[in-house]
Each structure stands twice: as C-alpha cells, then as structure tokens.
Amino acid sequence: MSNYLLELATARRNGIPLGITSVCSAHPTVLRAAVRRASATKQHVLIEATCNQVNHLGGYTGMTPADFVSLVKAIAAEEGLERSLLIFGGDHLGPNPWRKEHAEAALAKARDMVEAYVAAGFSKIHIDTSMGCAGEPAALDDRTIARRAADLCQVAEDAANAAGLPPPVYVLGTEVPVPGGADHMLDRVEPTSPEAARSTISIHREIFAAAGLDDAFERVLAFVVQPGVEFGSENFVEYNPPKAVNLAGVLRDHGKLVFEAHSTDYQPEEALTALVRDGFSILKVGPGLTFAYRQALYGLDMIASELVPSYGTRPLVATMERLMLEHPGDWQGHYHGDDASLRLQRHYSYSDRIRYYWNRPEAASAVQTLLDALKGRSIPQPLLHQFLPGWATAGSNAEGILLNAVDDVLAIYERAIHQR
Template sequence: MTRFLTNLAGARRAGRPCGIASVCSAHPTVLRAALRRAAKREGPLLIEATCNQVNQFGGYTGMTPADFIAFVETIAREEGVIREKIIFGGDHLGPNPWRKEPASVALDKAAGMVEAYVAAGFTKIHLDASMGCAGEPVALDDQTVAERAAALCAIAEQTARRVNLPLPVYILGTEVPVPGGADHAIASVEPTAAGAARETIAVHRAAFAKAGLSDVFERVIAFVVQPGVEFGSDNVVAYDPPRAAALSALLDEEPTLVFEAHSTDYQTEAALAALVADGFPILKVGPGLTFAYREALYALDLVASDIVPAYGDRPLAQAMEALMLAVPDYWSGYYHGDETALRIQRHFSYSDRIRYYWTRPEAAAGVSALLAALDGVHIPETVLHQYLPGITPEEAGSAEDILIAAVDRVLAIYDNAAAIRP
C-alpha cells in the first residue's frame, strides 16, 4: 500500500493530483470511524502515531509501537478491514520526547524508538531531529538535523532487513510546531521560503550520500514544510495558495517529491483540495477529529441531561473539568488568560488538549455513564436538531453511532478534498 504514497508525486505531475488524510490519533472511536469509512471505499487508510503518543516506553497512551498496531488491527477486524489496506506511519520520530536530556542520550533513545516502530511494521517513517537537546539551541542547523536524520534512517534500514519486513518510505524535515501543537495564539503563518526548502532538501540529500544512503534517499517521498496553515487555541489560519506558490513551484525541480502538510485540522474542503493540487497531498489531521468527538460527546451530555431524568446536569462536562483541574499537566502551559478564558479553552479550544484525558479512568467512567444512560433511549428528532443539527435521524441509532458519524463528517471532508470517495 505504500505504493500509493510513492505515486503521489507522479500523479501530480501527470495532472491527476490526489492525496490522502493522515489520521493521527490513538482514540478508539476516531480509529473506528476511519476504519469504518475505509471499509466502504477503495484505496489505503493512513494511520499515524507520534513520538510522544507511542514509543518504546509507552508514551502518553501507554502503548509501544507493536501495541498500537495490535490495537488498530483489533478494531480493523471488527470493521472488516484487511490489514493490507492500512499504512502505519510514525510521526516526528526523533529526540523530541527526551529533548531535555543530553543529545547523546536523547538520540540513543530516538534510535531505539525508530527501531521499535520499524520492527512493529510501520512503513511510513517521518524522521525529525530538528529540535535541540540539553545545552543546544532550540532549533538546529540543517546540517546537524540532516546528519542525525541519516543516522536514524540507517537504524530503520538495518531493522527492516533484520526482521525481514518491507523497507520503509521516509518523510524528512519539519517546519511546524513541535508535536502537541502551538502554545500561543496564531495570527498568521509565513509559508516556508522556497530557497530554504531547496537548501533543506539538498543538505539532506548530501548527508544521506555521505552516510552511504543515496539509494535509500530514493525512498524519501516528501519533506515537511509550512504551507501557511495552522490553528491556535481559538482561530484557524486558512490556506492561501498564492502565498505558497513559490514553494509549490519548487516541486518542479524535484519530480519524485511532494510536501507533507501538518496541522491541516479545521481547514475547509476547498482549502484542503487546493493543498493537494499544489503539491501538499499528505494531509495530517488529529486534533480536528477528537474535537468533533468531544463536540458530539458534550452535545449528548446535554441531550441526556434533558431527556433522561436520573442522569443529572451535564455530569460528563463536570467530571472533565474536575479532572483537568486536578491534573493540569496537559493544558496549563498551553492555555492563557483569566479563569473564564482558561475554563473555555480547557473544554473548547481548537488545540483540543482535552484529548489527552479521554483514556484516564475518570473520563472513561464519565463517557461510559453517558452511553449507558442513552442506551436504548430514543432521541426525539427535535432534540437531535437542537443539540446535534449535523446528525440525521438515520445516523442516530445509538449514542456510539452518533459519535462515529460526527468524526466521519470530518473524515469525509478529507476524502473529498483528496479525491478519494466511498
């Protein structure tokens, strides 16, 4: 299935651009929605895990790369999706989770992470060594980044051969906020300068050649650049094609490459389609999917409060507020303002840092109580229209169906923009 990815550059040059959504989430409902959609259409499904989320030590999900693949495969079997249809990608694989440690330590752990990802069966590998470690500048120069990426690539190649798995395809470079998202308001974003992207590609090509990996560089399918899209806590910077025209034109010099666009969450279908046409066909989306999930959950919390007498007054929202106040680690450094502003951001921010809490026991218990309260309960069409106007009565067979339909609406936008339809 990675052939689909290696064909993206050629499809664009032939005047038939197509793309693919990269589903960056470990949430079971998001994954089920993506797999259910994939079961109804041709073409691959790209699912990615990030370095902080999944690594050899468990990450914040508690899953190793092998655990993550097994987790997805279990849901895939339930949804009737064959394993061969799924491309597993590793995102921002490098020293980021350990960047507060000395470079030698962080890079050794990064090598172990890359090895674990490739050995587990991940075949799309984004190598990101752009961040400085303890005692280093926050942002490193291209040469250092490229040399470190080449060293990690050598580990990936050795691992794939050792365990007799297909050799990966690679994504290199990064000009986006570190994994986890921006930690400040975003007014505008400057696209990567074409000259800077050209230099990044050239330096990486030379570093791979110096490391004896020239043949491997032929499996580099994309570079991560900034096309001028981003989202802050309460706003979205929309894609503006003319501002990225010079960057897009650079691909005419690199016929085997495309660009990978991160932080495409909340873009319109028209904007996403323009990204695909302009050479950014790999569209990363994560928080936008769990944002849709949270929207639907909170709407159902209101529905149950209104139509299930013993349910209470929005107990799920209250439980999440108590949990986030008790464990502020995932939001306190990212949200800013007075107490009202912080409360609004905790629940409704586009950054969606509430997504880090759904697997905690308190949150899981709240969601289970909500689904149990609505189990077998008919939601009147008028109530559905009040709280979930985007959901049709046909989609509202159960609360779980509603949650999946809400996520699927976002995924449909990506499929339409990427010219992949059920």
C-alpha cells in the same frame, strides 16, 4: 502498502491531484471511524502514531508501537478492512520526548523508538531531529539535523532488514507547525521560503549519500514544509494558495517528491482541495477529529441530562473539568487568560488539549456512564436538533452519532484527496 504512497508523486507529475489523509490519533473512536470509512470506500487509510503518544517506553497512551498496531489491526478485522489498505506511519520520530536530556541520551532513546516502530510494522517513517536537546539551541542548523536524521534512518533500515520487512518510505524536513497547534491568537503564518525548502532537500541528499543511504533517500516520498496553515486555541489560518505558489514550484525540480502538510485541522474543504492540487499531498489531521468527537460527546451529555432523570446535570463535563484541574500538565502553558477564559479553553479550544485525558480511567468511566444512560433509548429528533443539529438525522444510537461526527470530518478530507 507503502508503495501506494510513492504513487503520490507520480500522480502529481501526471497532473492528477491525489493525496492521502494522515489520521494522527490513538483514540479508538477516531481509529474506528477512519478504518470503517476505508473499508466502505476500498481506499487506503494512513494511521499515524506520534512519538509522544506511542513509543517503546509507552508514551502518554501507555502503548508501545506493537500495542498500537495490534489495536488498529483488531479494529480493522472487526470492520472488515482489507489488510493491504492499511498503512502505519510514525510521526515526529526523533528525540522530542526526551529533549530535556542531553543529546547523546535523547538520541539513544530515539534510536530504540525508531527500531520499535519499524519492527512493529510501521512502513512510513517521519524522522524529525529538528529540536535541540539540553544545552543546545532550540533550533539546530540544517546539517546537524540532517546528520541525526541519517543516523535514525540507518536504524530504520537495519530494523526492517532484521525483521524481514520491506524497507520503509521516509518523510524528512524540519519546518513544521507547532505540534498540537499554536498557543496564541494567530494573524498569519508565512509559508516556507522556496530557498529554505531547496536547501533542506539538498543538504539531506548530500548527507544521506555520504552515509551510504542513497537507496533509502530514493524512498523519501515527502519533505515537511509550512504551506501557511496553522491553528491556535481560538482560530486558524486558512491556506492562501498565491502565498505558497513559489514554494509549490520547488516540486517541479524534484519529480519524486511531494510535500507533507501538518496542522491542516479545521481547514475548509476548498483549502484542503487546493493544498492537494498544489502538491501538499499528505494532509495530517488529529485534534480536528477529537474536537468533533468531544463536540458530539458533550451534546450527548446534555441530551442525557434532559432525557434521563437519574443521569444528573452534565456529569461528563464535570468529570472532565475535575480531571483537568487535578492534572493540569497537558494544558497549562498552552492556554492563557483569566479563570473564565481558561475554563472555556480547557473544554472548547481548537487545540483540543482535552484529548490527552480521554484515556484516563475516570474519563473512560464517565463516557461509558453516558453511553449506558442512552443505550436502548430513542433520542427524540427535537433534542437532537437542539443539542446536535449537525447530526440530527444521524440516528438515535449514541455510539453511531460519535462515529458519524468524526466521519463527517474525514469525509471532507476524502473529497479533497480524491478530486474528480
């Protein structure tokens, strides 16, 4: 499973553009769409959970790493996916969820989290210790970051050994886009400088060696760098290959490595294809998938309003607006402007902060009410063309339309990572 990830660098060295999509979501519809595609194509699927989303204390989903693995495995069994094709990854594992605490306390919780992830069967571990904790600078120096990364790596190695599991593969590096997207309009994003990338790799290699982690460092498959992609609330910055050519050139001196690209959501297919061609072989996507899910769901909400007299007028949207106003913590500070602008962003932003609300009971109930209203009903093609023109031929089954909406995004990534 994780051995497949190590083949990415081999393919790059041999001049074969090969990548993998990192599906960063805990939404059941997104997970099912990803697993169903893998089952149909017989290709590996990489499912990742983030430190805020899933951790040993529950995260914002309420799931521990073991819970998350159980959920995905259950979906995989239902979809007939061969177990060897399923890879679990842990994203941004480090002190980030507890960075308002002092470093000692935050790192202690990070150790417990890493141990729980590895013991649950996560075989790809992205260690991210780049953030300062209480009383520290927001951005730490490279050596402090590397020392903390080595500490968490040792925890992962010990956890795998104790559980009788194969040792994990690792992703390191600190220069990542803002998790979940930027909170402002973007004009441009500068790629990581080649000098910074080389320095990061060198310092981590040195400190891991000093900590007796040479063998673990041999299993580092990628470093996270900024290739020059990002999305904000209302726009995204497209990958510009000439600007990243010197950064991509760093890989010529590091034959066993590829780069991992975060925030690739909303990139057009040609940009994703170029990223893989240039050695950014791991493409992370999350909000872009739940954005497509929300887009289809809101279209169905309008269809049901027209088709089912007893359904009402867009009750799903009304429920989500009420939820987000009553519990603003997951979008306030990320969206800016007057009341009208804030309302639009709450529902339609590329940052897709609404994704934090779908697992709330009120939201789940509203979605189920929508699906029940459309169950057994044939949606006329003209209504599909009016409200969901992109999926007008996807069939009249509401749940199928939601899956197809997510799968359309995954299909773009599939073509980019398996170039012919």
